[in-house]
Amino acid sequence: MQNKNSMMTKLAFLSVSFMLTSAYAVQSALPQLKASLNVTQTQSEYLATTPSFAVMIFVVLSPLLQQWFKISDKKMIMIGVTIVGVMGLVPFFNIHSYPIILGSRLLLGAGYGLYNSQAISMISVWYEDETRAQMLGWRAAAEQIGQAFTLFLAGLLLTMSGWHASFLIYALAFVVLIFFGLRVPDDAKAEKVEEQVKEEVEETVDDFDTDDIKKTSPTVYLLVLFAFLLVVDYVGMENRFPGLAVNIKGAQYTGASNFLSLMLIGATLGGLFYGSIQKRLGFGTVYLGLGLMAVSNFLFYFAGSNFVVLVIGLLLIGFPLQLVSPLIFNLLPNLAPAKRQPLVTSMVLIGFNFGAFFSPSIAEWTNHLMGQPTSGYGLAAPFLVYGIGLLVIAAIIFFATRRQATK
Template sequence: MIKDKYSSNMFKLAFLSISLLLTSTASISITIPKMQQTFANQSATAVEALVTASNITVMIFVLLSPFIVRVFGTRKTVLTGLFLAGVSGVVPMFSDNYFLVYISRLVLGAGLGMFNSLAVSLINDFWSGDTRNKMLGFQSAVQSVGQTVTTFIAGILVNYNWHYSYSIYFLALVSFILFLVYVPDTTTKDDLVTNEVVEKPKQSINSYVLFSSFGLLISFALLMAVFLKSAGFVVEEKFENASFIGTALSVYTLVGFLGSLLYGYIVKITKQYTFSLSYAICSYTENPDRFISRA
């Protein structure tokens, strides 16, 4: 039976809050045109690298996360990651030094990578059954909300000064406090939720997992390209209201939030076909005329 402390709203809120900034690295892509003016001695590619640099260390520390957890424990790993993300994330607010900003972005990615996978894997430790599916949906929804809110705020603040857009990373410190206060240490077996005593079978990576992982890699690479190039595209095409891109990207992620929020209910119906169905919808919405013309 699920322990009461894992059923409380504040525990769930504190746990889900760590997902707010997991996909925020693309939120400040709208600052690229303004940063190019500040870093005029750097190439356009070098300035764009300030956005993508954090993805490199995110990937590295996602892989290192299991080893870090073994040494420091789950709670300390998450708290350390949040602290690093919060402190390094706001460094660009106070600096015009390209290399200092670049290093801060690398540290930001390291912090996010430390608890990136834990934001999902810990759900299996705390909850099970329908509650687990709902929490998985909520976790993805919070990611979408975080990206929507941070993109929207960054889009507004960039009109005043691109430095201000990086204030969105103060949210990491809010998550740090919530997690510190409401989420206990989960390194002992007694702290983990078990509805029943089950011996977990040995897990292995099969061809389906590899294929799915490759598909997700391509999907997120394309998604990152949309965020990375959209601001530059608006400037190059000389749109009258260039700042609207922040709102447009926020709406994009808001729709993702709605889908994530309903995930727990959708997966009950679509079951193992959920992944395939989502790609079918993406393909249709990307080019609906192609499907209509074939009908």
């Protein structure tokens, strides 16, 4: 049996999270995919966002499947990672059918959804106290690092061998599968899990009995909508940047993945500094975040043929997003009873995933409303509306909270 406290075993636990955000790794290849498959801009963007739809479904189904078929966390994770590897590689094999590639991307998301929650729960079961907290923090960092690395590697493969080669990055799933399978202990620790679940149920009942909050506030549904809109903007910018970069630099430009990777550094910094900024500004953090996101959108829209301004707009958006999204989760404990916290948290997560999935269609609808084409510089058109929308949301929040405070 492997020593759970060895660095190699800890890395094995974290390795599965490294692949969880690799769905967006092929975003830099979207212009080439669009041209090769002869599809619209929106159809090409759905190749990046479709996995999010399947993730939503299978995150819910995964615990049920696990219970029905009596599958341990480790085996469920290995099944999910295997599906990611197999389905992720499908477009690599010189396939030029859009429906087949879209279908493989949908099943790729199913793989992520099957093991998303288990990647967290296994750490919670096997580790305790400070080590558990440390591992959960490292797990979140592994997602960011994984997305940045796979974006960079997919871009490199795109430059060297074309868009088919970009999908070769999913071969990393099999490396992760072997490493995880060999290093993570097989013992399911069933007794400990059963005891822990029993304690959590008892604590939940006790909390509910003494909870001052008796019903879910309607504000929760507004936060779900808020989460949806934030990710529509963020993922939309990720999807549209490669096309705008090619429009400025020329059809042969394949360096978009480098900047998409750097974009994640801003998001990571936002997460790291959220605590200290929130401590200083309190609820004012939401205004700072929305304001910076609006500036990012305006830079992206007004960049025109200026590639440097376009890149600054792209790199800026990740930092404020990570100031606003944690605040949403921090507000939930005051908006619903303890018994309903898992439900409202899941609702917000679904809001984020729905936003990612529908981002291409919302961007396309915004283009049509503005009378702008979904090509050339028209790709930047939605971000003027998004930027103004963020400022309107900030104003609504300000006046609503001010009015509530004066009551």
